[in-house]
Amino acid sequence: MLKVTQQPDVISFGGGLPAPELFPTREIGQASVEVMEEYGAAALQYGVTEGIPEMRTWVAERLSTRLHKLFDPAEILIVNGSQQGLDLIGKIFLDPGDHVVLENPSYLGAIQAFDAYQARYLTVETDEDGIVPASLERVLEHADPFPKFLYSVPNFQNPTGRTLAADRREAIVRICERFELPIVEDDPYGELRFEGEELPSLASLATSGCVIYSGTGSKIMAPGLRVAWLAIPDHEVREKIALAKQGTDLQTGSLAQYVFHRYASKRDAFEAHVDRIIETYAQRRDVMLQTLEATMPAGVRWNRPQGGMFLWASVDGVDTIELLKLCAAQKVVFVPGVSFFPARDVHDGMRLNFSNASEEKIQEGIARLAAAVRASKN
Ligand SMILES: Cc1ncc(COP(=O)(O)O)c(C=O)c1O
Structure with a gap:
């Protein structure tokens, strides 16, 4: 995944990285x-x-x-x-x-x-x-x-x-x-x-x-x-x-x-900085949610976190490790959910990071992900 992520045209929802353009x-x-x-x-x-x-x-x-x-x-x-x-x-x-x-x-x-x-x-x-x-x-x-x-x-x-x-x-x-x-x-x-x-x-x-x-x-x-x-x-x-x-x-x-x-x-500068992070990530989350709503086929579910950097999605009946292979070809990546379960027994989940990519990239990346989900169901 890292090798794929390093290519410049790949959109990554995989890492847990903050937005670098917001670093002070x-x-x-x-x-x-x-x-x-x-x-x-x-x-x-x-x-x-x-x-x-x-x-x-x-x-x-x-x-x-x-x-x-x-x-x-x-x-x-x-x-x-x-x-x-x-x-x-x-x-x-x-x-x-x-x-x-x-x-x-x-x-x-x-x-x-x-x-x-x-x-x-x-x-x-x-x-x-x-x-x-x-x-x-x-x-x-x-x-x-x-x-x-x-x-x-x-x-x-x-x-x-x-x-x-x-x-x-x-x-x-x-x-x-x-x-x-x-x-x-x-x-x-x-x-x-x-x-x-x-x-x-x-x-x-x-x-x-x-x-x-x-x-x-x-x-x-x-x-x-x-x-x-x-x-x-x-x-x-x-x-x-x-x-x-x-x-x-x-x-x-x-x-x-x-x-x-x-x-x-x-204090004032630092609080304003934290507020800017919150505002930016909230917008990015909203864009991700709207694009998921607009592009995903039936059988895909996701949540609406009230903060942070991640949301969780599940694709009914699909092993997201296999889905990741299709996604890598479409130049979009995420972390397959199985890694987060100590018993490695849940295969249909994925973690989507919304803090790191711009709003445009989020729209494009989710559209690519939706195309890959459709392909995986065929
Ligand atoms: C739940 C959780 N704990 C700890 C860490 C590690 O953070 P730090 O950069 O402070 O080592 C992370 C980083 O993503 C995290 O998500």
């Missing part, structure tokens, strides 16, 4: 100059493993406002992309053969991170409103060995774009607290809400400190900076994760943290 390149350049002028060598020196104090304070304040729960900077660990956070969580929680509870389907990068520690997976039923609480309860009642944690992406999930319903959030946190099961709440897309009400985070609903919350600058600033964060209320878990990070990379790059912090602290 000039602002980050300016922030870099200011950091050098103000901090100089300190921004190029080693720093503490947990992250520079300015970043940890910024994250604690932003999360406290967004999630309506007070976060202390001491709870925050700056990581090298939230992908590193997932790896470190795997490193301290998982021994070979341990169970992790996953949404079905789930984020492929998390599966890859936990695979490295030879995890096994217990999947819970999910529908358009996310995890079905009764299914989680059933899985936990029968789990042997008992899982180490639940991994969930409650907002605009990768790969489905689904959001966990408000009443289910409460139910899921209560079930996990009753079973003393930690939750890893991965929330890279929460800030990219186009419409609808903000829903309470799992972290804010927990009374026992059982939730590790993961956030990132990748979707609101730029993934190349690799600045992301974990909020870990439990002191012992936090220390273990910090020690594991020390063994991995000592610290997240000082310069990237200073630059991130400098730009993010220009």
